[in-house]
């Protein structure tokens with residue numbers, strides 16, 4: 001039996017993934033010396049560790065330019081599709097996403113590249129599509145960003161071409177609003193007669209609508225509370241159902257798990273406040289608010305600043321293993337189907353999470369005991 005690809009290779013109700021490991025500092029804008037360096041060797045070791053632990057996915061950040069500050073936050077990073085290809089070649093079960101800017105990559109090149117990686121991976125490649133966000137980066141490419149609404153119209157057309165290349169036999173022409181192509185042919189098709197899972201992290205109503213209509217997953221930040229997020233998830237599911245679609249909603253979390261709650265909270269304060277790279281955080285928020293359709297009030301920034309330093313404004317999950325597991329279970333019960341996690345140093349911190357939190361999630365029934373995984377074995 002072949003699993004539906006949107007299951008990411010497991011039947012677990014709550015999928016787990018790692019977010020941002022392709023970038024220097026990961027998603028934590030911090031100066032602490034143990035922050036993630038994102039060397040290739042560390043990425044491979046991490047991917048193999050996750051693969052052995054039965055973690056479902058790795059999700060990279062598509063970033064072309066650092067956010068400045070004393071660390072030049074995310075200034076060094078691997079291009080995501082070639083990064084995914086290397087990691088997929090070194091693993092067996094993990095899904096690895098590429099995060100790709102539709103306005104910056106020609107769809108014929110992109111569709112063919114995704115198919116190639118998907119064959120290397122034997123069907124474990126996923127696509128996280130970005131329609132446009134960071135103006136600084138577009139300037140670097142000398143490409144002007146379309147206005148916010150049009151970006152998503154272009155994104156839908158770009159994706160239509162990708163899917164036509166994945167599905168159509170023979171040759172076809174395409175005459176769209178933005179893209180014109182002649183005599184297109186594309187072989188082979190994605191691996192095994194199925195297609196890569198597609199995700200999008202639109203946060204405006206238009207962005208969410210795009211993800212709901214075109215993607216298997218919406219990646220959505222928990223803003224105020226898990227309870228409130230549950231309403232947004234239910235709304236996304238309702239909108240998908242109205243289109244006759246099944247949708248998964250994922251979120252991101254900055255995880256600090258330590259033997260005691262106090263140790264975890266102290267470390268969170270240390271890396272995300274005392275040692276935060278504030279210049280980088282301010283630049284990231286400024287770029288982020290310019291690039292989305294939503295504006296951020298100064299009071300909101302004050303309230304959120306530590307969360308932005310901790311992990312892009314994702315939901316902080318900080319505590320001992322019981323607390324972290326309880327929060328993950330609450331997120332699952334709120335309707336989320338997955339969590340993309342940030343750690344300050346993924347390789348140093350994931351083993352404790354694997355040994356202490358994952359078994360608690362299994363006992364709670366949001367993940368099943370995975371007999372295929374040799375959880376603590378070394379390669």
Ligand SMILES: Cc1cc2nc3c(=O)[nH]c(=O)nc-3n(C[C@H](O)[C@H](O)[C@H](O)COP(=O)(O)O)c2cc1C
Pocket residue numbers: 060061062063099129130131132133134200201202203204205206207208219220221252291292293294
């Ligand atoms: C969790 C998350 C991850 C994102 N990752 C990237 C990324 O790697 N690269 C990028 O340019 N934009 C990224 N974005 C930006 C989104 O694609 C989108 O542009 C942003 O959420 C604004 O949404 P809107 O266009 O609906 O206003 C991310 C957003 C979120 C919430």
